Amino acid sequence: MPTPPRALHPRLSELDIAITTPRLALREFRDEDVEAIWPWVSDPAFPRQMSWAAHVERGETLDYIRGTRTERAEGTGIVWAIEHEGRACGCIGLESIVWGRRAWRLDRGELGYWLAPPLWGQGLMTEAVQAVMRYGFEVVGLHKIRVGCLAENDGSRRVIEKAGFRFVGRLEEDVYRDGAWHAHLRYELIVADLDDVTSTRRFQRPITR
Numbered sequence: 001m002p003t004p005p006r007a008l009h010p011r012l013s014e015l016d017i018a019i020t021t022p023r024l025a026l027r028e029f030r031d032e033d034v035e036a037i038w039p040w041v042s043d044p045a046f047p048r049q050m051s052w053a054a055h056v057e058r059g060e061t062l063d064y065i066r067g068t069r070t071e072r073a074e075g076t077g078i079v080w081a082i083e084h085e086g087r088a089c090g091c092i093g094l095e096s097i098v099w100g101r102r103a104w105r106l107d108r109g110e111l112g113y114w115l116a117p118p119l120w121g122q123g124l125m126t127e128a129v130q131a132v133m134r135y136g137f138e139v140v141g142l143h144k145i146r147v148g149c150l151a152e153n154d155g156s157r158r159v160i161e162k163a164g165f166r167f168v169g170r171l172e173e174d175v176y177r178d179g180a181w182h183a184h185l186r187y188e189l190i191v192a193d194l195d196d197v198t199s200t201r202r203f204q205r206p207i208t209r
């Protein structure tokens with residue numbers, strides 16, 4: 001039986017967003033996290049696989065952090081700082097949350113994330129994604145979570161696939177950056193998939209090059 005939409009959806013600003021996983025604490029960003037994330041957000045090479053440009057001044061990072069709180073206050077998204085061993089080292093968000101358009105209920109959000117390079121390859125982002133997926137469906141009450149990555153972003157594609165997202169398509173020449181058009185891979189998961197994410201992995205896999 002498909003799950004019907006909830007009669008009421010929560011005010012994002014009223015949610016307790018703290019999540020603990022075996023190795024991570026996910027929590028709201030604080031102004032003082034600027035120093036911890038500055039080495040990564042200011043590295044010109046770091047955001048190349050994402051939509052944003054490296055920060056030039058710490059003020060931009062502070063504006064970003066404050067913007068994440070505004071997003072939640074306005075009900076359009078939740079962004080968590082990823083804390084490992086007591087220090088902010090990354091970011092994960094359910095953003096562009098929409099509940100409806102005209103006569104349609106949509107109840108969906110878009111997943112995004114990044115992690116400090118020294119921590120890559122230990123399964124940490126997969127751990128964070130699995131926790132946020134569950135939170136998005138069970139606490140926020142979303143019906144669908146969408147996620148995408150550039151076709152050449154092998155690490156992110158693996159995270160998405162390990163978490164069990166269903167591949168829905170490849171968007172050719174979707175965005176332009178660093179002198180070239182890049183394709184996007186798009187994935188989604190609906191709430192009913194959560195019971196058996198292994199079933200979604202049987203779907204057609206993308207052509208990545």
Ligand SMILES: CC(C)(COP(=O)(O)OP(=O)(O)OC[C@H]1O[C@@H](n2cnc3c(N)ncnc32)[C@H](O)[C@@H]1OP(=O)(O)O)[C@@H](O)C(=O)NCCC(=O)NCCS
Pocket residue numbers: 046049050113114115116119120121122123124125126127148149150153154155156158159
């Ligand atoms: C993508 C990212 C979040 C992954 O974080 P992570 O904690 O290293 O992820 P995990 O360890 O959970 O999983 C990474 C998987 O990708 C694989 N991987 C990583 N880099 C790879 C590469 N260049 N080629 C092939 N596989 C790669 C790892 O081996 C691992 O798979 P495995 O468990 O099957 O071995 C991190 O690399 C990052 O922050 N990148 C920059 C920002 C970014 O691209 N964000 C996503 C935008 S869509």
